[in-house]
Amino acid sequence: VRPRGIAGVRARIAGGRDHHQKGVTLAPSGVTGEQELETAPPLGRRGPARDPRMWAAVFAGGAIGGLSRTALEDWAPAGRGWPWVTLAANLAGIATLAWLVVRLTERLPATTYRRPFLGTGLCGGLTTFSTLQIEVVRLHDHGRTTMAAAYLLVSLLGGLLVGFVVIRVTRRARWR
Numbered sequence: 001v002r003p004r005g006i007a008g009v010r011a012r013i014a015g016g017r018d019h020h021q022k023g024v025t026l027a028p029s030g031v032t033g034e035q036e037l038e039t040a041p042p043l044g045r046r047g048p049a050r051d052p053r054m055w056a057a058v059f060a061g062g063a064i065g066g067l068s069r070t071a072l073e074d075w076a077p078a079g080r081g082w083p084w085v086t087l088a089a090n091l092a093g094i095a096t097l098a099w100l101v102v103r104l105t106e107r108l109p110a111t112t113y114r115r116p117f118l119g120t121g122l123c124g125g126l127t128t129f130s131t132l133q134i135e136v137v138r139l140h141d142h143g144r145t146t147m148a149a150a151y152l153l154v155s156l157l158g159g160l161l162v163g164f165v166v167i168r169v170t171r172r173a174r175w176r
Helices: 004-014 032-038 052-073 085-106 114-126 128-139 144-173
Strands: none
Touching: 032 052, 052 085, 052 114, 052 128, 085 114, 128 144
């Protein structure tokens, strides 16, 4: 018999063992491995990770975001100077994602495909941490170490600031 209430919680936190069941390790969920198998969902059940429509939403959003970023970089290539286009794309993606997080989770009714399409897909395709890294290395390799450090710092701190400001403004705005 396992202790109930606070005593049972304390026993599970203290190392995953109940003091009445010496040697029986509990799963992270607080149940024995045998009980966990009994409560597992059926194998044929379709969850969000197996929904092809969700994958299609992420794919479509990612294609739009990635093509948008590519078009911006083709329009104004970085060269050896400050990579303005990547900085603008990353900050715009962060601003869009911050706005979406508030609007989609706090203001609008829940939907299945809006967040994967706009958040994971569109914003994930528009923003690019890998290009930021390549541009920092490229600036450093061309002898512009100070500019590379400044670009990295502006990108990271600018992204945090933009996200914070957009979330605050969006929460205070009156939406219909």
